[in-house]
Amino acid sequence: MAHAKPHEPALSHGDLAGRFRAARALTEALAAPLSEADATIQSMDDASPTKWHLAHVTWFWETFLLRDHVAGYRLFDQQWPFLFNSYYEAEGKRHARARRGMITRPSLAEVLAYRAHVTEAMEPMLGREELRCLIELGIAHEQQHQELLLTDIKHALVQNPLGPAMWDGTSNSSQARERHWHAHPGGIALVGHEGESFAFDNEGPRHRVLLEPFALAGTLVTNAEWQAFIDDGGYRTASLWLSDGWAWVQANGIAAPDYWDEDKHFTLKGWQPREPDAPVTHISFYEADAFATWAGARLPTEFEWEAIAQSHDPAGGNQLDAAGPVAPLGSDSLFGDCWQFTRSAYLPYPRYQPPAGAVGEYNGKFMSGQVVLKGASCATSRGHSRASYRNFFYPHQRWQFTGLRLAKDA
Numbered sequence: 357m358a359h360a361k362p363h364e365p366a367l368s369h370g371d372l373a374g375r376f377r378a379a380r381a382l383t384e385a386l387a388a389p390l391s392e393a394d395a396t397i398q399s400m401d402d403a404s405p406t407k408w409h410l411a412h413v414t415w416f417w418e419t420f421l422l423r424d425h426v427a428g429y430r431l432f433d434q435q436w437p438f439l440f441n442s443y444y445e446a447e448g449k450r451h452a453r454a455r456r457g458m459i460t461r462p463s464l465a466e467v468l469a470y471r472a473h474v475t476e477a478m479e480p481m482l483g484r485e486e487l488r489c490l491i492e493l494g495i496a497h498e499q500q501h502q503e504l505l506l507t508d509i510k511h512a513l514v515q516n517p518l519g520p521a522m523w524d525g526t527s528n529s530s531q532a533r534e535r536h537w538h539a540h541p542g543g544i545a546l547v548g549h550e551g552e553s554f555a556f557d558n559e560g561p562r563h564r565v566l567l568e569p570f571a572l573a574g575t576l577v578t579n580a581e582w583q584a585f586i587d588d589g590g591y592r593t594a595s596l597w598l599s600d601g602w603a604w605v606q607a608n609g610i611a612a613p614d615y616w617d618e619d620k621h622f623t624l625k626g627w628q629p630r631e632p633d634a635p636v637t638h639i640s641f642y643e644a645d646a647f648a649t650w651a652g653a654r655l656p657t658e659f660e661w662e663a664i665a666q667s668h669d670p671a672g673g674n675q676l677d678a679a680g681p682v683a684p685l686g687s688d689s690l691f692g693d694c695w696q697f698t699r700s701a702y703l704p705y706p707r708y709q710p711p712a713g714a715v716g717e718y719n720g721k722f723m724s725g726q727v728v729l730k731g732a733s734c735a736t737s738r739g740h741s742r743a744s745y746r747n748f749f750y751p752h753q754r755w756q757f758t759g760l761r762l763a764k765d766a
Contacts, residue, residue, distance in 0.1 A: 372491055373482040379498045380475050382737070383410065384468070385679035386505055389522050395464045398457025399515050402755060403508035408440065408456045410505075411467045413498045414474045415440040419447065420714070421494065422477055425487060429477070432470050436462075446714035492554045499737040503756075506624065506682060506735045511755045514615060514622045521626035523681040530634040530686045533575045538664045539766060542569040545663045548705055549744040558719045559744040561707045565659045569766035572656055572664045576686065576693060577647065577760050579621075580632035582639075585647050586612060596649045601642030604752050614638035614754045624681045635684040637694045637759045641727050641751040644697040644760040656763035658700035658728040658746065665690045665730065665743040673731075675738040682734040684757065692736070694759030695729040695747050702726040702748040726750050733757035 387395060387406050395406040404412075415437060422429045431437070439459055441450040451459065462470075481487055513520050548562035549555035591611045594602050604610065615622040615638050621630045639647075648654050673692020674685050684693040703723050710720035726748040732741035735757055749756065 372488065372495075373479075375495050376478065376482055376491060377475075379495050379502075379737075380471070382679065383413065383498060383502055383505070384471065386502055388679065390464075390509065392464050394509065394512070396457065396460055397512045398455075399508070399512040400755075401454040402753060403511050404453075404456050404504065405459070405512075406505055406509050407464050407467050408459065409501045409508070410464075410471060411436065411440040411462075412442055413494075413501045414467075414471050416497055417478055417494055418474050421481055421487065421490060422474065425481065425484075426477070432473050433462075436470070444714045489554075496554065496556070496740065499740045502676065502737055503733065503735040506676075507756050510615075510622070510624055513624075519622060519627045522624045525625050525681060527623070527625065527628040527631055528683060528685055530578075530631045530684075532633045533686060533688070536574040537571040537764075538574055539571045540567065540569065540660065540663055542567045542766070545659065547659050547662045547744070549742070555742070555744060556719065556746070557711055558702075558704070558708070558723075558746050561705055563706050567660060567663060570656070570660050571764050571766055572660060573653075573762040574688060575761075576635035576684075576696070577651075577762065578632065578686070579630050579634055579636050581651075582613065582636040582647065583632070585650055588650070590646060590650050593650075596646040598642060598645055600751065601640075601646060604640070604642055610643070613643070623683050625683075631685075633686060635686050635693045635759050637684050637733075637757045638754050639697075639758055639760070640754040641697050641749075643754070644758075645699065647760065648762055651762060653762040653764045655697055655699040655760065658698040658730055660763060661690075661696065661698055661730040661761070662743050668743070670732070670742040670745075671739050674734045675732050675736050675741075676734065677738050684734050684759070690761075691732045691741055692734060694731070694733050694757045695736075696731045696759060696761045698728045698730055700728045702728050702746065722748065729758060731761075 387410060390406055398405045418432065419437065423431065437447065438449060439451050441447050482491065509522060513522060544564050545567050546562055547565055549559040550562045590596060591605060597605065613636055619630055620627050645655055668690045670691050673687045673689030675692045676682060686693060704720065729747040729749065730745065
């Protein structure tokens with residue numbers, strides 16, 4: 357996921373300080389239902405333990421704000437940068453990503469004490485004008501890890517044969533929505549971030565693209581539509597699939613979205629009846645592309661999606677507002693419920709240059725072999741996304757809340 361270009365955010369010091377405190381508190385509230393064992397487990401290489409997320413975002417604040425901008429600051433623990441650096445080469449050696457689940461010590465309580473120490477130490481920094489952009493980056497970084505925390509622990513909990521719930525409750529009801537289409541006449545469109553508000557470096561520079569006439573669906577593809585795809589032999593029909601996708605289906609025995617089991621699916625409330633009218637999620641790019649072909653449509657390009665979304669509220673839809681069970685429900689918003697696959701490769705925009713220093717590592721070096729997703733999910737902190745936001749994953753990955761919105765040529 358992306359890191360930032362230091363645009364100057366149009367926020368007062370009070371707004372920025374409040375957002376910092378709210379982000380720190382929400383991360384801890386999301387982790388609160390978990391046991392020590394829950395918070396330590398790592399279910400696959402792509403996922404990280406909750407305890408690691410809690411510590412890593414804190415390492416980010418400690419490293420790039422406190423260590424680098426407070427004279428005489430002493431690290432909370434000299435060994436922890438090795439444990440909780442992610443992949444910043446400029447910050448030196450680090451613990452292997454695939455073995456983060458082996459960090460049984462420090463304990464969860466010690467990590468929470470680390471968080472409290474750094475949060476308190478950050479308070480005098482929040483009014484420093486010269487650090488405003490870096491603080492904004494840190495907030496966005498922590499919000500990204502809130503979403504990863506939820507999706508990673510969901511993947512871990514489903515491995516437990518008891519199917520434990522992180523939160524109690526039953527599924528929320530979804531309403532059927534008739535599909536409508538947002539038509540676009542084509543022509544030259546401006547895409548990418550502009551203005552003084554915060555954005556990640558991969559969202560710019562703003563530039564022109566030429567669009568042919570097209571239409572973008574006003575609703576997401578639902579579980580019921582996906583079941584029809586399955587019933588029609590979608591996972592058994594090679595002609596629907598890209599070559600790499602068909603090889604992936606065959607090699608891994610893929611026959612349904614992740615977390616599906618007959619008429620149920622696994623959620624953060626445990627196993628629940630599957631809502632037919634809810635948006636389908638936990639699908640790969642390969643599956644999204646095959647479904648679109650089956651449906652007589654296609655996936656949108658990232659530029660088509662953005663051209664429509666520029667007139668929509670990025671804070672709308674079903675997004676994360678507070679700690680508690682999140683799930684796709686469906687809405688008329690282009691944002692929320694699930695990240696939407698496009699058919700665009702994740703590549704740099706014209707004139708793109710990564711920022712200088714360690715924080716510039718996170719983005720540009722991953723512009724190879726991944727695809728762009730747009731929008732936001734039910735686990736995305738509200739206010740975090742925008743029309744120009746470029747999320748990106750490898751074509752086979754599906755543990756995130758990923759879904760699709762169809763497009764068609766006009």
